[in-house]
Amino acid sequence: MARFELTHTLFHILAGAIAVSSLEATSSADTLSEQWEATSIVLPRGRPVNQTLGPETSVYCKLTDPTQRVVFEGHGRCNLVLDRVTNNHAGIWVMDVGLQGNMLTTTYRITALVRGTGDKPTVSTYVAKEQPEVTLKCSVPVEYEVKSCLFQDPTGRVIMSTEGASEDRYISSGSGTTVSGGVTMHECGLRITDPAVSDLGIWRCAVETEQDVYYGFLTVLCPWSMQDPDIAAAVVSEPTLSSTRTELVHMAGESMTLSCSIQSPIRYCYFRAPNGRTYSVSPASNTDEFEYVGAGLDSGECGIRFNRLLSQEEGHWPAGRWSCHVGLPDETEAEQRVNMQVQINRPIEVSQYLNSASDLVMEADVFQQQAVEYCRYVRIDGFGFTSATLPESRYSSTEQRARGHCGLHISGPTILDLHPWTIAAKIVGREEEVLDITNHSMNVPSEPETTASRNNVWIWCTATISGAILIAAAIMFIPSKNRARANSWKNSLRASLTKKPLPADSAPNSTPPAMSA
Known part of the structure; x- marks a missing residue:
């Protein structure tokens, strides 16, 4: 009896512990659910995204975007990976999570906000010239901690700014924190000793932070390196649009990419086809026909990739001159364009x-x-x-x-x-x-003409022409009297062949008298 009471007591104790544990798990799940219900994420328009979502104790996760497409499904927390954020990603995302200790999944709703490039902070740039050195600096507000910094020279070569590193004539000043006008900034810099001609022109810096990559432009013009008029004339000191390739040859049925760039942020960009159709592109452009290609309009890059080329016969893809058009942030600046020659061949x-x-x-x-x-x-x-x-x-x-x-x-x-x-x-x-x-080949070459057949044709033509000449000569030598007689005979013959009308009856018809016997 005592053994039964002990077992009964242990059963109630375990049942109570399980109930308490279940209540705690439910309460914890409810708390997390409330927490995630109120959570929103900000996605940068036109940029890639790689984030981990969901509670730390997740053993299963399924993530569905606002268009009902499953973006992730697997063990552990949800991974949100997007190649490029568009306006279609804004809205309510649904996340089904299996928590440790639970048999059923818990549903969370996350509001995604798509942030445009206009919300990005401005990159402050600085150029200091003190012969024979030039110092370049780019900085962002202190809340954007700098992870890395790249500089691109006027020829397109990329130089990495790494703390304490130096190579050739470049010395990295690394990243740090500065205070200018009471504002704290994160900055990175590059020092150039004895600049070469290839260093003269417009540079671009790319500052990578936890949030995004931000771009700035710097103009390097060294008077002591530009005393030669030829060198000074070759230096590009104003933003100038250029194309990556001026001539492109592609095969029908494959993708085609056109791109152009300028040493300035871009306000808008579009491409024009030879048939007059225009394609307006931006980092948010992503259709079944084409998509934007590039690092963003703020980086000065504009590109378009057509997913599949159509054949030339349909007229939608005529080979010929395409053009890229961009507008600059200063509305008073004229629109710039650059041409590209495209040749589309059959496979x-x-x-x-x-x-x-x-x-x-x-x-x-x-x-x-x-x-x-x-x-x-x-x-x-x-x-x-x-x-x-x-x-x-x-x-x-x-x-x-x-x-x-x-x-x-x-x-x-x-x-x-x-x-x-x-x-x-x-x-x-x-x-x-x-x-x-292939084409049709039913037409068989005709038999070549023989010499005899060519001779027969020549004899027939000669006889016909000779007879016509003889008749004409005979008519010309007929005497005038005979010609008059011939004309009279001809008129008589014509009159005899002319149909004359019947004469009208002069008296009414009457029955002839009967003959006497």
């Missing part, structure tokens, strides 16, 4: 013709002579083969697959052979085939 060019021996020749060349794994040929009736399985002895291969050339020679082609063919090739390293249909 494969095919042809079909009859040679001088009336044999059928088919050829295909892959874009940029890329090597192909195989070529295959399909006749109009659906019969297909490769060079390894030629159907007849009159079929022979002229392929050069190492340089992307497909070829087929058919001796004595039939009417079926002369119809259009489909030629396909698989480029090395690509999953998809490229193919096209």
Whole structure:
């Protein structure tokens, strides 16, 4: 009996402990739920994001964005990874979390705010010149702690500013904290000893913080290095738009990227196609057709990437001159543009013709002579083969697959052979085939004319012309009297052939009298 009471007592104690533990877990979950319900996150528009969300005790997490797309699902806390933040990411995010000790998940709702580039702090820049040295400094407010700092010279070369480092003529002044006008700033700097010609012009600094990357521009003009008029004329001292590439050659069906940059923040940017259509782009641009490419308009970079090129025949992608247009922060400054020549080629060019021996020749060349794994040929009736399985002895291969050339020679082609063919090739390293249909080759060259037939035609033409000349001469030598008689005869003949009207009756019709017997 005592043993039963002891067991009963232990059972109640354990049940109470479990109930208390469950109550504490529920209370803890409720507290976390309330905490996360009130939580909002700020996402920088046009920037990448990599954040960890959810309670520390999470053993499972599922994160769904405002468009109902699952961004993350797995063990542990949620990882929010975005390549580029757009306005579509603003709204309510739903996070389902499995907490340690619970069997059911807990749902949290997070409000995401998308912050534009206009909210970014201004990067203060400073240039000090004291022959033979130049010092560059970039700084941000103290609440933005500097993680790293990069300088880009006028030629595009990147120089990392690392505390205590020096190389060639560059000395890093590292990062630190300064006070200017009562405002505390984080700054990084670079000192240049005896600047070269490539150091003259507009520099760009990129200051990386925990929140984002911020950009500033600095103009370096050293009077002692610009005494040569040729050097002074070559230095770019004002923001000037330039394109990464002035000529581009692309294959239809692949992506294409156009980009331009300027040594200044950009207020707006758009691209214009040869057919007059314009594409306005910004870091928030992300459609099925194109997206923005670059570090942000505040970095002076503007680019557009088209996900898939269409064929030239449709007119939407005419090859020709494209242009990039940008507007600067100063509204009084004129819009700048730069041109780019774009050539869009078919992935494969095919042809079909009859040679001088009336044999059928088919050829295909892959874009940029890329090597192909195989070529295959399909006749109009659906019969297909490769060079390894030629159907007849009159079929022979002229392929050069190492340089992307497909070829087929058919001796004595039939009417079926002369119809259009489909030629396909698989480029090395690509999953998809490229193919096209040849032209029609039903027209067979006509038989050459023989010497006898040419002579007969010449004799007939000569006889006809000679007869016409003789008739004309005979008419001219007829005497005048005979010509008058001939004219009279001609008029009589014409009058006899003319139809005359019937004469009208002068009396009414009457029955003739009967004859007497």
